[in-house]
Amino acid sequence: MAILTLAGKSLWSRRLTSALVVLAIALSVTLLLGVERLRTQARASFANTLSGTDLIVGARGGPINLLLYSVFRIGDPTNNVNWTSYRTLAAHPQVAWTVPLSLGDSHRGFRVLGTSRDYFQHYRYGRNQPLRLAEGREFEDVFDAVLGAEVADRLGYRLDQSIVIAHGAGEVSFALHDDKPFRVVGVLARTGTPVDQTMHVSLEGIEAIHVDWRGGAPVPGMRLSAEQVRQLDLTPKTITAFLVGLKSKTAIFRLQREINEFSAEPLLAILPGLTLQQLWDLMGLAENALLVVSGLVVLVGLTVMLAALLTGLNERRREMAILRAVGARPGQIFALVLGESLTLALAGAALGVLLLQGALLLAGPALQARLGLAIAGWPPSGHELALLAGVLGCGALAGLFPAWRAYRYSVADGMTIRI
Amino acid sequence: MKHLASTRIAAALGFALTNTTLLAAEPHVHGAGTLQLVLEGDSLNAELRLSAMDVVGFEHAPREAKHKEAVKKAVAMLKDSRKVLALPDAAQCTAAPGAVESELLEDGHAAGYKHDKHDKHDKHEAGHDHADGEAHADFEVTYRFDCRRPETLKQIKTLLFQQLPRLERLDVEMVTPAGQRSQRLVPGQDTITLP
Known part of the structure; x- marks a missing residue:
């Protein structure tokens, strides 16, 4: 628990960088979920256009x-x-x-x-x-x-x-x-x-x-x-x-x-239902391509986080060394950095979901009017939750590398630094 | 004579067009069958079409005893709906025996076939005359199930792939009160999910 508080405080002390990282992740998550939502809702909207006709x-x-x-x-x-x-x-x-x-x-x-x-x-x-x-x-x-x-x-x-x-x-x-x-x-x-x-x-x-x-x-x-x-x-x-x-x-x-x-x-x-399904089978390829692209954008967002954490570690050699000196075990240093990356990913995902809701609220009426597409923003579907979980998992995975570096070098690095 | 030839060509063209745009009755493809299901009220109607090649391994009229035996066995298997479709017990369905139609049956269209060469010729003629445009032999089976609890019919397993090793895929089209859906079954993925 103390580690988490420490992670939070540490992030807060670097709030500008943290905010940018969160924003990068949030935008990528918005894109990913937006594509997914548009895809499923467009399907539903098409399917809703005609019923009862044999x-x-x-x-x-x-x-x-x-x-x-x-x-x-x-x-x-x-x-x-x-x-x-x-x-x-x-x-x-x-x-x-x-x-x-x-x-x-x-x-x-x-x-x-x-x-x-x-x-x-x-x-x-x-x-x-x-x-x-x-x-x-x-x-x-x-x-x-x-x-x-x-x-x-x-x-x-x-x-x-x-x-x-x-x-x-x-x-x-x-x-x-x-x-x-x-x-x-x-x-x-x-x-x-x-x-x-x-x-x-x-x-x-x-x-x-x-x-x-x-x-x-x-x-x-x-x-x-x-x-x-x-x-x-x-x-x-x-x-x-x-x-x-x-x-x-x-x-x-x-x-x-x-x-x-x-x-x-x-x-x-x-049979309109069967033919619509044929159409989706055709569109499936393009939809998957979109989904892959937005997935790659999420990876870019996480890479931004990785870069920020690694750069941060360089600046925080003394901080780590002091933590070690006051009795923190290497494992706790590891947990601290990993906790930071998880917090960033979590905040990014949450903000991304909020951004998407806002965007749909703003653009919804226009979409409905121009394209006849009714897009509901809430609640997220099971598939979307799985995507979010995937983003968090990747965030944790990305955090492992800086955490391992901090764990490995915390003492030697901090003590030999020249300022 | 010339006139006759041109109508033949026209008929052949029309035949070709029909086949490319027909969705329900796909042209005769070896290895691929179609199954059309309609669920309405308490009754589930199913219509199965398979090429004779997939069912018995040949498409000519059965002359030898072993061919006749194969056709007989196939008909008996297809008639028994439990060997084709496994409906969930919860639906409490009773099945009438499947009605099997094929050119290979003695009382079917193929009764007149004699020689191979003639066969081919005849079949082509038959292809034009036939509403379905069959130039080969098919098996068509219709089933009817009456279910006491049709609302529990969500998944139907087909056992055809076990029965007919030559069958590579089965295109299923379904119409239920909940909508229309299609699904492609292959060996290993042999469960139909109704809408």
């Missing part, structure tokens, strides 16, 4: 690609699904419900999703949570739009506002559907998923703004007014993908096979 069906292509564009609004579809194929499969006896998804247009950088009202009823996120309207109602008219929470927040839109959709998915677009504005009729409650960054309109709405377009541009001399368009048959010819819920999950693999062998058109059905 299959996603789109044009044949890569399964991960289909998952990314249909659910996470990342990337673009390879092809569309014919409306007739969709209706055929939606009427399959095993299918309980379907939600059509039509992507391709945007509004000031936010994706516009054409869908049916089944979307509000059947789309689930997190632990089977349904979508909730914060204000207003679901779309009814062809030109009604329901906004995700983030779209409404960031663009400052209110109910009854009139908005113009741009053709294509770019942030800046010169091809505007400005002759047929939409009206905001509802805003969804925040979900922490890409739904927040989406503007929802009916499939008929998507069809309506494209009836007088051909090949990505308005047909000259054929501009139909919103009122004229309303009179047309607005059944879409294609959709991008659709979500499927089954009556009984027992049929899931059989239906998947059936859809994959659909004769009218090459389609791909995926």
